Structures are given as C-alpha cells and as structure tokens.
Amino acid sequence: MRIHINDDWxxxxxxxxxxxxTVRLPHSNVDMPYNCFDEAIYQKISKYEKIIHADNSWENKTILLTFSAVAHEAEVYINDRHVYSNSCGYTSFxxxxxxxxxWGKENRITVIADAYETLNQPPFGNVIDYMTxxxxxxxxxxxxxxxxxxxxVFVSGKAKAADGLCEFxxxxxxxxxxxxxxxxxxxFAVKDNECVFEKYYPVRKEIIHLSEKVPAENWDIDNPNxxxxxxxLYRNKxxxxxxxxxxxxxxxxxxxxGFYLNGKKVKVTGLNRHQxxxxxxxxxxKRVQINDADILKNMLNVNAVRTSHYPQSKHFINRCDExxxxxxxEIPGWQHIGDEQWKKKAVENTENMVKQYRNHPSxxxxxxxxxxxxxxxxxYxxxxxxAKQYDSYRQTGGVRCIKKSSFLEDVYTYNDFTHNGTKQVIAKKKDVTKGDVPYLITEYNGHMYPTKMFDDQPHRTEHALRHARVLNAVMGDDGVAGSFGWCMNDYNTHKDFGSGDRICYHGVLDMFRNPxxxxYVYASQTDKYPVMHVAxxxxxxxxxxxxxxxxxxxxNCDYIKMSINxxxxxDFYPDRKRFKHLLHPPIEIDDFTGNMLIDDLHFSEYSSRVIKKLLSYIYVNGPENLPLGYMLMLVTVLIKEKLTINKLTEIITAHVAGWGDxxxxxxxEGIKxxxxxxxxIKEPMNKMQLVLSADAHELKEEETYDTASVTIRAVDQNMNLLNYCNEPLRIVTxxxxxxxxxELISLKGGCAGVYVKTDKQSGKAVLRVIGKDVTAETEFSVS
Known part of the structure; x- marks a missing residue:
C-alpha cells in the first residue's frame, strides 16, 4: 500500500x-523573484514537519518513507529520533x-533541509552556472x-530479433x-493492456535473474511502445x-x-534542459514537467534531451518514455572536483542515478x-x-570541454563552442578525440551568443542562424553521432554568469517557454505540420x-511567396547551398523589389539589376564612399534613365525604402x-492584444496539487509578437x-508567463491578465 504524503506539511x-x-509538496524554501536577486535568499536551513497516523494494522510491517528529492542535505527524524542523512539534492532516497x-498513534516526520552551497558534496565547491x-x-x-x-526490479528489453521475438x-x-x-x-502492452507473457518462478534466494523471449514491439522515436x-510475490500461496x-x-x-536505435542509424538532435x-x-x-517534454518533442521537434547537469523529475523522464x-x-556537478569525501558522494550519486532510472527505455x-x-x-x-555494475546494458559518456581527454567511457561526449559567427562551425572529430571512437557533441552556442527576447532583430536572427549552422554541420558529419544545443530555455544563474540580473539568456525559449x-530553427525540421516563422x-x-x-x-514549406501591398x-526557396544537410534549410528573403522597378517605374532590366546590386551593398555598408566600380554602375544608370542623383534617391526612397506615407x-505565404x-502578414501595428496559452484547462488533484503553465504574448493585429512591448500587467484569479x-508583472520582450495551481477545491476558475488598455482571460475546470 502506498500513501502519498504531499499535503499539510x-x-x-x-x-x-x-x-x-502549511505547505504542499513540491515546495520551494523561498518564493523566487524572476530576476535581479541574490542567490543567498534560498541558501539556508529550513525545517519541515508532518504528522501521520500509524494504524495498528501497520505493526509487523515494513514502513518505507521516500522523498523524491530534497535540496540538498536532508536530516530525517521520526518522533525526534534521527533516522537518516541524505547528501544529494537530485535523486530520491x-x-x-x-x-x-x-503504532496506533500520531507520529511526527521532521526534515531538516540544508540548501547552503557550501556543502561538501556535488555540485558544490566552486562557482556553478545554474542556481540550485x-x-x-x-x-x-x-x-x-x-x-x-x-x-x-531491474528490467532491460532487447529489440526484436530475426525470429520476431523480443528478449528481456x-x-x-x-x-x-x-x-x-x-x-x-x-x-502487458501498455497501449491495450494485452498480456504478452506470464510465468511463475520458485524463489530460493534474494536476487533472481531471469531472461525470456516474448512477442512484443520495439520502442523507438516514432513508435514508443x-x-x-x-x-x-507469493508466500505460502x-x-x-x-x-x-x-x-x-x-x-x-x-x-x-554514429548512433543506432534498433539497428537504424539516427542522428541525435537535442537540447539541454535545466529543470x-x-x-x-x-x-x-507533474503536469508542467510533462509539458517540457512535450515542448521538446512536439513544438521544437527534437528527438533527444540532455538533463543538464543532474538527474531530473521522474515525471519528465516518464513522459520521454511515452x-x-x-x-x-548525468550525475550532479559542474566543472569542480572536490576532496575524497566529495568524490565518494559522487560515486554514490552515480549508483543512485543508475538504480533509480535504469528501467526507462528513453x-x-x-x-x-x-x-x-x-x-x-x-x-572516473x-x-x-x-554505472556498468548496476546497468551493463547501457553505454556511458562523460561531458568534457577539453580535447584529447582521457577516454574511460564508451562515448566521447564533448562541449563544442567552436562557432563564434565565423566560418568554422564545429571542431573536426580527429582534432578532439585520440582515435576513431563514438563521438557526441553535448553543448554548442549558449554563452557564445546570449540572446534576449528584447534584443534587436539582427541579434535575434544571428542567434537563430548560429543554431542552424551548427545543426547543418552536425547533420553533414557522419563521424558525429549528434548534438545537444545549449539550451532549451533561459534560466536563473549565479552572479558569476548571466547578464547581471541573475539570468542566463542562453535558451531558444525564455524562462516561461516562449519561443x-x-x-523555429528546430521546429521547422519536421513534416508533421506546417511551420513558418519570418524573423x-x-x-x-x-x-x-x-x-x-x-x-x-x-x-518546412517548399518555398515562400512574398507580396507587397x-x-x-x-518566390524564395530554401538555402540548400549554405544549409545543404538540413531537412528544411532556412530561406533568405533578399529581394524586396522584384520586378517593381521594371513594371511600375519602367526602368530597364539592366538598371533594375544594377540598382538592386547597389542597394544590397548600401544595406550592408552604408551609402558613403561607394567603391569605384559601384560609382561607375550608378553613373551608367543615371545616364541610361536620364535621372539626377537626387531624383533617383527620391524614387528609391518613395518606392523601395518605404519611408514616409x-x-x-x-x-x-508558405507554399507546400x-x-x-x-x-x-507584416505591417505597422495598429492594435495590441494579449494572447494567453495554457498547457491545460482541465486540472485535477491527484497525489498533490495540479499546476497549469500559462504563457502571455503581446501581439499585433496579425498575431506577430511585439518584442519591444514591456508593459506592466496585473494578474487576477x-x-x-x-x-x-x-500579482504584478511586466512583459519582457513582449512575453511573460504565470503558473496557477489547484488548492483542494473543485469548480470553475478564471485567470485574468489586465494591462492598461487590454485584458485577456482563460478558464479552467478543477476537479
């Protein structure tokens, strides 16, 4: 019998x-600000207490108390008697x-939770690029x-063999x-509850090893069976x-x-995730943890995730399985290796990680x-x-940022921050490893080009192109099994990192999971549904x-058709020259005149071609100090079209540059x-509206409270994000x-987000977001 004890602490x-x-689990020891705070606010020792009634029927039973995670050192007491110490904030105990x-009385559970980052255990001991x-x-x-x-019970299943059976x-x-x-x-098959195998075994020892063949279907990326x-267990029947x-x-x-799943080569394409x-x-x-997995798989359309830099919620991993x-x-830690006691705990963390997560096929x-x-x-x-002792069926890796490192694992996993906007995008495998070994890139971009939702458009576009360039290079290199970009979402970090406000703006999503x-570089690499984002x-x-x-x-469209007024x-087509290895390369839209100069202004084809070339140069370098070759072309156009430089400038300004009225x-239009x-549709904004998007509208109390995440976006009349709208908002439930x-927040880069949770009651609920001249709301049903 299992009793959930998440309420009334x-x-x-x-x-x-x-x-x-009085609080419910999961619980943070402080209410965290969004940004601009000192990480010392959560570094303290807190106490949790809960009363449970031990029924007389429990006597002569084994009573097991489990915490899925306590940050970061936990001292557990029962009725004021110390019963256990745990020194890892990322695995259960x-x-x-x-x-x-x-028996038959009220019993008090007490947990002393130490969240100081001075503890002599991973990941502590030096600076850390994430808050704990x-x-x-x-x-x-x-x-x-x-x-x-x-x-x-540890179970490992092998893929279907030539005889059509799977072995476990x-x-x-x-x-x-x-x-x-x-x-x-x-x-049993989870999808239809069909029993595919059943057998009785006599038990004569405390550890039993079994292997059998059964009729079953493979688990894979597209069909996660x-x-x-x-x-x-029976005793005396x-x-x-x-x-x-x-x-x-x-x-x-x-x-x-490369990487092979059930014998088929698969390029690992993923992102790193902080929890x-x-x-x-x-x-x-649970729900929000699940939603993160769904975002990765179904919105960003990646096939993999790295749980940087520690084991993460079982709810998240369960969803990855599904x-x-x-x-x-990976085990908890960031760059620092401590003393022998610290290392001993890291080895224990490895054992606990493997034992607790080894049944997950994902x-x-x-x-x-x-x-x-x-x-x-x-x-190491x-x-x-x-790791091999407790799971001989999986390979090991060890993320490093150094080339030619000692290679003790099965896969050489390397953080490759080569790309800085110049021609070289990823390091050559032979320059990183000592030989031809399995090789996986585990981080790229990130701190090389931090990007905020409210950065200017050229910066945001370059951020996207850097991700596209690395993805393209990885897809085109057969010696690289795949890659994990840094990272899924922005996250709070220590004073030593980030942008001075305690946020690392390294994500392809913001902290609320707004894209x-x-x-869209990642989202577009699919054929499941149409994707188009004109940046x-x-x-x-x-x-x-x-x-x-x-x-x-x-x-992921075949091409884009552009119209003006x-x-x-x-029509513009995917750039298969610079991004030839991507399933769906980006499209560069680099002609805003088309045949306008010929059809509307009656320029010759030669003059039209020259003016476009001149404009391309001026857009990059400015109009001053044109090179001699460009000056000669300009003079030719002026003579051919019988224009003065001032008249040509007036025409271009009015009809091409888009100034004035x-x-x-x-x-x-995305054509498929x-x-x-x-x-x-892109045009001057004449209306601002708020759009709310909730990951669920039906909330249900189960083992604990349910939570919905709600993203908030300020958009124009055509649903385009208003990146420079930073208005204050009031939140009402x-x-x-x-x-x-x-209750009072502000948009940041046109975006924000909130979370709402249930509170042991049922009925209809409303979340209302109120700005100066605009209001939006969304409804929930709670059971």
Whole structure:
C-alpha cells in the first residue's frame, strides 16, 4: 500500500523559526523573484514537519518513507529520533522507519533541509552556472509492505530479433526471502493492456535473474511502445507484495560512425534542459514537467534531451518514455572536483542515478563525469565501473570541454563552442578525440551568443542562424553521432554568469517557454505540420542605418511567396547551398523589389539589376564612399534613365525604402505541394492584444496539487509578437486556483508567463491578465 504524503506539511523558514506555514509538496524554501536577486535568499536551513497516523494494522510491517528529492542535505527524524542523512539534492532516497513508528498513534516526520552551497558534496565547491534552490521540491510517499517484499526490479528489453521475438532480462530483489516464496512475472502492452507473457518462478534466494523471449514491439522515436512488468510475490500461496514498472524493448548503441536505435542509424538532435522555473525554482508538479517534454518533442521537434547537469523529475523522464524522446542523463556537478569525501558522494550519486532510472527505455546514455571537469582517471574509473555494475546494458559518456581527454567511457561526449559567427562551425572529430571512437557533441552556442527576447532583430536572427549552422554541420558529419544545443530555455544563474540580473539568456525559449526566433530553427525540421516563422517585423528602425539586405525565414514549406501591398514580388526557396544537410534549410528573403522597378517605374532590366546590386551593398555598408566600380554602375544608370542623383534617391526612397506615407504591407505565404498552408502578414501595428496559452484547462488533484503553465504574448493585429512591448500587467484569479508568483508583472520582450495551481477545491476558475488598455482571460475546470 502506498500513501502519498504531499499535503499539510508545516514549513519553518529556518530551524530557529517559531512561526510555520502549511505547505504542499513540491515546495520551494523561498518564493523566487524572476530576476535581479541574490542567490543567498534560498541558501539556508529550513525545517519541515508532518504528522501521520500509524494504524495498528501497520505493526509487523515494513514502513518505507521516500522523498523524491530534497535540496540538498536532508536530516530525517521520526518522533525526534534521527533516522537518516541524505547528501544529494537530485535523486530520491528511501528510509525504513519501521522501528521508529509508534503504532496506533500520531507520529511526527521532521526534515531538516540544508540548501547552503557550501556543502561538501556535488555540485558544490566552486562557482556553478545554474542556481540550485532549496526545499522538498519533489513529492514524498510512504509504502507499507510485508516483511518479505520486493525491494527492486531491474528490467532491460532487447529489440526484436530475426525470429520476431523480443528478449528481456530481469533482476528481482527480495527482502527476507524464504523457501516458501514464488513470484509471478507478467508483461502487458501498455497501449491495450494485452498480456504478452506470464510465468511463475520458485524463489530460493534474494536476487533472481531471469531472461525470456516474448512477442512484443520495439520502442523507438516514432513508435514508443511501452510494456508494463508486474511481479507478484507469493508466500505460502498468499500474495505478499506486488511491483509494477514500465520498460521498452530497444537496442541503443553509439558506434564510431554514429548512433543506432534498433539497428537504424539516427542522428541525435537535442537540447539541454535545466529543470528550473520562474518563481518556484525546482519545485514544480507533474503536469508542467510533462509539458517540457512535450515542448521538446512536439513544438521544437527534437528527438533527444540532455538533463543538464543532474538527474531530473521522474515525471519528465516518464513522459520521454511515452513520446519517444531520447535522454542523456548525468550525475550532479559542474566543472569542480572536490576532496575524497566529495568524490565518494559522487560515486554514490552515480549508483543512485543508475538504480533509480535504469528501467526507462528513453535513457540511452549515462553521464559519469562531472560536467566540464578536468581529467581524474582514478575517480572516473570508479564512476564508470559503478554505472556498468548496476546497468551493463547501457553505454556511458562523460561531458568534457577539453580535447584529447582521457577516454574511460564508451562515448566521447564533448562541449563544442567552436562557432563564434565565423566560418568554422564545429571542431573536426580527429582534432578532439585520440582515435576513431563514438563521438557526441553535448553543448554548442549558449554563452557564445546570449540572446534576449528584447534584443534587436539582427541579434535575434544571428542567434537563430548560429543554431542552424551548427545543426547543418552536425547533420553533414557522419563521424558525429549528434548534438545537444545549449539550451532549451533561459534560466536563473549565479552572479558569476548571466547578464547581471541573475539570468542566463542562453535558451531558444525564455524562462516561461516562449519561443525565440532560434526555436523555429528546430521546429521547422519536421513534416508533421506546417511551420513558418519570418524573423522580422519589417520595421526599418530595427536595423542599423534603417536598412537590411535580407531577412530570414525558418520553415518546412517548399518555398515562400512574398507580396507587397497586394503585388506579388518574388518566390524564395530554401538555402540548400549554405544549409545543404538540413531537412528544411532556412530561406533568405533578399529581394524586396522584384520586378517593381521594371513594371511600375519602367526602368530597364539592366538598371533594375544594377540598382538592386547597389542597394544590397548600401544595406550592408552604408551609402558613403561607394567603391569605384559601384560609382561607375550608378553613373551608367543615371545616364541610361536620364535621372539626377537626387531624383533617383527620391524614387528609391518613395518606392523601395518605404519611408514616409508609403507604408507597406508584406504578406508571406508558405507554399507546400502547390498550396498555401501558412501565412504571415507584416505591417505597422495598429492594435495590441494579449494572447494567453495554457498547457491545460482541465486540472485535477491527484497525489498533490495540479499546476497549469500559462504563457502571455503581446501581439499585433496579425498575431506577430511585439518584442519591444514591456508593459506592466496585473494578474487576477477567480475560483479554486492559486497564483504562483507575483500579482504584478511586466512583459519582457513582449512575453511573460504565470503558473496557477489547484488548492483542494473543485469548480470553475478564471485567470485574468489586465494591462492598461487590454485584458485577456482563460478558464479552467478543477476537479
């Protein structure tokens, strides 16, 4: 029997506090500001207490207390008796509290949670490029079991063989095994609950190893078939315990020439993810964790994620299993290696990570090095050995930022920050590794070009193009198994990093998961649905000298048809010269006149061609000091068209540059298979509106509160984001929901976001966002 204990905790902000607050888990030890704060605010020792009633029927049972994560050192007490210490803030821990419980009485659970970053344990010991937060930030529960019970089941499934069958290997661990025990092992297809295997086995020892062949389907990216293993333990023919978990049948292996899933070569295309959120830090409930996986798979259309730089929520990993998102997960840490005690804890972290996550088919690689740390062969032999000891079926990697590093793992995983906007995009594999070995790029871009939602358009476009260039280079290099861009979303960080406001603006999404232009580079690499994002507002003032040679669009359409003021100008096609390895290359839109000079202004073809060439040069370099060749071409046009320089300038200004009253409407149509499938209109804004998008409108209380994330975007009459709208907003809730975060916020780069959570009540609820002259709302149903 499992009892969830997430409600009605008494939280004391410090161990000296006499005043407490009733809270629910997950919980952050402080309400986090969005930015511009000192990370010291969460570095403190807090206390949590909860009363549970131990029914008399629990006596002579095993009572197991589990915390999914406590940041970062936890001291656990039962009825004021110390029962356990845990020194990792990123994995779960379980405590047998049977001997400390008073049967038939109220019992007090106390947790002292130390969130100081001075602890001698990973990831602490030096600077860290992410905040580590505090609190009991994941869920907790109690299991009541018989003295003879199942403590763990490890199951690994192999892909379908030539005989059409899949093979699984299972390790079942039993506590207090006796000679009268047997187990019933069943496997069910999750999609239809069909039983594909069932067998009884006699049990004579506490660890049982089994292997069988079953009729099953492979787990892969496109068809993530999951199976449920159920192990029932019988003693004297009476059910003593039952264990259930999900797994999949698949073969995942990195070879020298790439990554193979079930024998098929797959280019790993992913992003790094931090598990943090605005206002709550790490403390976020199930639905929002799931939503992050859905964003990666279904909005950004990547096939992989790296859980940088620590194991993350089981809810997130479960969702990766369900939707076919590959996962590279790693032990906690960032660059620093501590003393022997510190290293010992890192080895323990490796063991706990592998044991707790090894049944997930989405996980294809264990990270057994501290991210970007120097070589330490003795230390990393231990972490690699432990990973292999507890999971011999998966490969290991170790993320480094140094070339020709000691290679103790199966895959050479490397953070490649080569690209700085110049010609070289990624390092050559032979320059990084000592030989021809499996090779995976685990970070790129990031700090090389931080980008805010409110940066000017040329900056935001270059950010997107840098992601496109690296993706293109990786896709074209057979020696590179794939890559993980840095990173999915912006995140809070320490004073040593970021932009001075405690935010690293490295994401292709902002902190609320609103997309930047770079997000569409990834989103467009699919054929599941039409994608087109023209990365411009066509506002002259957004470009130096009020001029731009071209704008870029990120799309999966065959081509883009552009019209100005209702007149078709030109069709633009994917740039397969510079981005030949991408499924859907970006499109450069670099001609805003088309045949206008010929058809409307009656210039000759020669003059039209020369004027376009002159404009292209001027847009980049300015009109001053034209090179001699350009001056000669200009003179030729003036003579041929019988114009003065002032008259030519007047014509171009009025009809091409778009100044004054000659306001233009640009229409971009994405054409697929000869049909318009998506349209964007760019013209001066005459109306601002707020658009709210919630990840769910049906909220349900289960093991704890439910949460909805709501993005807020200021858009014009054509639904284009207003990147320079930074207006204040007031947030109001009605009904059985509570706001997470402040009631007064401001748009940042035209975007914002809020979270709302349930509060043990049901009914209809409304979230209302109020600006000076605009209001938007969205409704929820809570059960």
């Amino acid at each position: 008494q939280f004391y902000p410090s161990v000296e506090s006499s005043e407490s607050f 379980t405590v047998d509290i049977s001997q400390y419980i008073e 937060y505090g609190g009991i930030y994941r869920e907790a529960y109690i299991d009541i079991k018989e003295k003879t019970h199942i403590s763990d 290997f299972a390790e079942v661990q039993i506590v207090n095994c006796t000679e009268d025990c047997e187990i019933q092992l069943s496997i 999951l199976y449920r293993i159920t192990v029932k 009476k059910l003593s315990d039952e264990y259930c978990d999900r797994f999949g049948f698949r073969d995942a292996i990195f070879k020298n020439d 943090s959120y605005a206002y709550t830090g790490y403390a976020m409930s 939707i076919g998102l590959l996962v590279f997960t 996980i294809i690689l264990w990270g057994v090095r501290i991210n970007e740390s120097p070589d330490d062969d003795d230390f 032999r231990q972490t690699n050995k432990v 930047k232009d770079a997000a 411009t507002s066509m506002s002259k003032g957004d470009y130096p000298m009020a001029m731009t040679k071209s704008v870029w669009a990120f799309t 209702g007149k078709h100008i030109k 000659n306001v233009k409407q640009y229409v971009f 298979d000869g049909k318009t499938v998506i349209t964007e 009605e009904g059985p929901i509570k706001l997470i975060g402040p």
